[in-house]
Amino acid sequence: MKLTILGGGGFRVPLVYGALLGDHAEGRVSRVTLYDTDAGRLTAVARVLTEQARGVPDAPEVVATADLDEALRGADFVFSAIRVGGLEGRAADERVALDEGVLGQETVGAGGIAYGLRTVPVALDLARRIARLAPHAWVINFTNPAGLVTEAMSRHLGDRVIGICDSPVGLGRRIARVLGADPDRAWIDYVGLNHLGWVRALHIDGRDELPRLLADPALLGSFEEGRLFGADWLRSLGAVPNEYLHYYYFNREAVRAYQDAEQTRGAFLRDQQEGFYARMKDPSAPALATWDRTRAEREATYMAENRDAAGAGEREESDLESGGYEQVALALMRAIARDERTRLILDVRNRATLSVLDADAVIEVPCLVDANGAHPVAVDPLPYHAVGLVTAVKAVERAVLEAAGSGSRSAAVRAFALHPLVDSVTVARRLVEGYREVHPGLAYLDRP
Template sequence: MRLTILGGGGFRVPLVYRALLNDRGSGRVTHVTLHDLDESRIAAIGRVLAELADGVADAPEVTITTDLDEALKGADFVFSAIRVGGLQGRAVDERVAIEEGVIGQETVGAGGIAYGLRTLPFALELAKRIAAVAPEAWVINFTNPAGMVTEAMSRHLGERVIGICDSPVGLGRRVAMALGVDPAAVRMDYAGLNHLGWLRGVHVDGRDLMPRLLADEQALTSFEEGKLFGADWLRTIGCVPNEYLHYYYFNREAVAASRAAGLTRGALLIEQQRRFYGHEGGSAVAAWEDARLERESTYMAENRQAAGVGERESCDLESGGYEQVALALMRAIALDERTTLILNVRGRGTLAPLDDDAVVEVPCSVDAGGARPLAVGPLTGHAAGLVTTVKAVERSVIEAATGGSRAAALRALATHPLVDSVAVAGRLLERYEAELPQLGYLRGKA
């Protein structure tokens, strides 16, 4: 089986390759092609992979190329993990938003909209090229904002593009551990959009353990989300939100913590990765692992500061997240190893009140035919309102990216729940246009 990774110089690529090295099953990936436009970054990642593979019998062969068509030819699966504008673009997204007094996180609010506006034109062209060069390949999208990008790419790839994220998996694992049950035995009632979802039920042997969790103060506050949101709020809403909903439920505190932090997350990662990619001599794997642990330990640090909780638990620093989801997804499709995974796919009407074409994040049944969303209960109350509004924002960003409409871009910013003023939205767009050359395609009111 042949895998192509677009964005092959990305920092998390070794996680994927390490998962492939540990996969000894029949039909496993035997060849990996890394594609990236930055030759120095892809060379650095290549050194890490070579060291990981040293001494491993039948390690997947690795090819490196900067030619897109060469990378795509013959691929069975394509991972899309691109970052248009690099971390420098992310730092702009975040800084401009924070300076205007709103959340700047790269997938949420103004920062996520700027990231989408930068990324979607390229992602759409990429989808067209994949459809032309590798029409039988399955595309697994890691590129953020994952739900928005997956929905845009589905216009050209249909059901053959699937978005993945490890946030729901991590949430489910932490909740299962808090309850003292095997995560593999849990069926999660989870629904929403990428980075905007809720765990509503924890089913084991036909019994929902969510009421037991909510009633147990010690268990409820023993894991990341319980600490972030607090037991009182989780009992109030009767479920456990995805960690990214902290930006919505505690917006004022999150903005204040971001402004007090000094360095944005993007700026911090630029410095972390500068040290790794500039590393010379010694073990490439050790240098990468040091940088990875530093990256993971500082993940959502501002939110934890806003909530008044301590550092991340050691179990949350372990790998085994999105790369394991990706491996399970590939094996399910390629080898018909049927499984259930929480994925970003077209909802096909399974998640009211959204329409059939809306990409949603829900449990899916996966086999050789692809991923099919399982029936879930409708979103109600404030969850339905948030998801409906954010989906409208995503579609305004897609409209802007496909037609160059500046008005659609402004509408996306102005109607997002985390941007509190049309005037602020206007200033955000002007500043993003001035600092992000990738937005030069926006024009007029069309």
């Protein structure tokens, strides 16, 4: 099988290749094509992959190219992990929002909207090109904002584009371990949108063990989300939220922590990764070891401002394990290519899963996956507190899609103004103009 990775010079690509190296079954990925617009980043990542492959006799062949059409032709799977505007763009997204006193996080609030407005036009072009050059390929989208971008691409690719995120998987695995259960045997009742979901039950051998967790303050304080949200709030909700809901439930504290930080998360990652890619220009630098050190620092500082705001302390070793988006991607590819049926939490079209949303709305729910793709399972209706957030944020996503498709400034203003974390239409208008000033790629928003 041929896998093409769009954004092949991205820092996290070695995670995907590392997962592929562990797959030796028949029908595995045998060729990986890396596509990126930055030749220096491509070269750096290819060096890391070469070191990863040493001693693995059947390691997938790696080819790097800056020709998009060449990369797509003949692909069986396309993994999309692009970052339009780079980390410099992310840092600008954060700063413009914080200057207006609102959250600038990459996928949540004003920052997520700005990132979506930059990314959706590019994602739509990619989807059209994939449909033309690789019509039988399955597209796995990790590009943020993942749910929004997946929905945009689905307008041309239908159910052949599936979004993935490691956040709900990691949350479910942490809860299962706290309860003394095997994460691979647990059924996680998780529902919502990308970065906006809740674990409402965790079934082990047919029994929901979440009430036992919620009733035990010591257990709740033993994993990251329990410390982040606090036992009282989790018991009040009767569920465990995705970590990104901290931005909604504790918005004032989060914004203040981000404003007080020496630098934003995007600026930190920009500087860190610039250092990594600069070191990779030295042919004598140990590529894999350098990448490993950089990644460890990245994971240890994840959501540091939120932990500071909540008084949750440093990340513990058990919290450093993510859901493993590379393992999710591998499991998804294997299930489709080999009909190895499995259950995964994915971003897919709603169909009739959540009655409060239309059939084409992309949601994040448990799915059964087989050779015909991902099929969302039936879930209980959302509680009213979740209905409000989910429908409001979906309205924001639809406004972003309208603005990206029409170039309408008023649709862009509506996207910002309708978001629960932007508290003023006046601020929304200033955000649109502020982002247009710092991002040349938003010049397309030139219609009333």
